[in-house]
Amino acid sequence: MNRTERLYKIDRMLHERRVVSVDTFLEELGVSLATFKRDLEYMRDRLNAPVIWDRDAGGYRFDKQGVGDAYELPGLWFSASEIYALLSMQQLLSSLEPGLLTPHIEPLLTRLKSLLEQEGMSAELVLKRIRIHKVTARAYEPEHFAPIANAVVQRRRIVIDHNNRNRGEVIRREVSPQRLTHYRENWYLDAWCHLREGIRSFALDAINRVEVTESDALELAESEIQAELDSGYGAFTGKVVEHAELEFTAPRAQWVSKETWHPEQKAAFAENGAYRLTVPFSNPTELIMDILRHVPHVKVVAPESLRRRVQQALQQGLENL
Incomplete structure (x- = not known):
């Protein structure tokens, strides 16, 4: 432990035990006698700690606070x-x-x-x-989490009723769970879908029913899962990766430049203060949603297909107003 931690421990031991022997200090602090004496000297001289040696009690204790500045430990806080x-x-x-x-x-x-x-x-x-707001967290059925997590660890196939929100239908699937992923305050099941014969990511809040089977789960290499699900932007990606080139205005750049959109992103400032960001993506759904958050301070430079998708979303939005 560092010196600040030792000072807090010395203070706590003296408050809790009233009298503490030198041997006890050395054993619990894990330091030499010379280091302990330096710590004690620092507490007395710099922090005005009223620590005295009590010969009759055979240890150190706190005395009454004397004249001068009050004893106070240095601030200890968390990152x-x-x-x-x-x-x-x-x-x-x-x-x-x-x-x-x-x-x-x-x-x-x-x-x-x-x-x-x-x-x-x-x-x-x-x-x-100090408050933490989980504004993007979606509610899921809590009873589904335990069987899914157990199936992931125990390597068992499960049957799920999955709500396909795009098509508005519930599809029953047998899947081989590979891992659970917590992304943007929400849980996802990454699995091999035996119905589609491919790797898929299922949001837990879109799962209506879970049944654990006795069949062993199909085991996939981690590299295969990463290539399919981690290569592009967002929770739902794929092996075919494109690169989105985005340009943010100088005022908005002050915020976006502090964000990490993808581990493999590339970014640079232009001479006029604009911020250029390049991120890999496969399924553009989540990327488009994040781009729309920055309108009108963002420009889709490339690819053309992504620019058209964003334009269509903006046009549909105007029509709905």
Whole structure:
């Protein structure tokens, strides 16, 4: 652990145990005597910590605060990704329905609360002051998640009733689950579809029924799955990959340039401040939706087929107004 972590641990040990021996400090901190003494000297001289040696008690303890600046530890906070993970974990654990995990949830929540309170404020206050909005998350039937996840891990085929939202029909399919993917706050099942004889990605909120079979799932190479589903933009892609060239106006570039649209994207600023972004795609559905979010500050440079699709979407939108 680094020095800041050690200072917090020394402070916590003294508050919880009142008197702590040198040997106990050295064992729990995992440092040498010289390092411990430097930490103690830093706390006394720099942080005004009222730590004294109590000969009768045989250890260090806090004395009454003397004259001068109040004792205060340096701020210890989490990175943006860490606080997001902690809050997400707490929300997820708190929302779990009663089940096999219920007896184990409370200790996890207690530990998360302890981590969130490192700054000396209540976890409730942290949750009140830092919020996570999952505005793009779609509701799915929670009872479907467990059998699908089990089938993925246990390598079993499942039969699903899948709602094809484009055609407005429910199709029964037998699929071999390959992996679960969490993308843009929503869950997807990546699987081999025995009906279509190809790799498909199914949104869990579009699955109406799940039946786990005794048949072994067809095993696919990870490279094959990646080539089919990870090569292009969005959750629904394919092996045939094109490249979209987009140009954003200078004002909008300040936002878009901070975003990652695809791991293999290419981007550059033009002399006039415009931002050029090139991303691979197969199925253009999600890409078109994101392009439309930036109208009128975006131009589809290429390919022509994508430009026409965006123009058609804009025209249909005008007709519906």
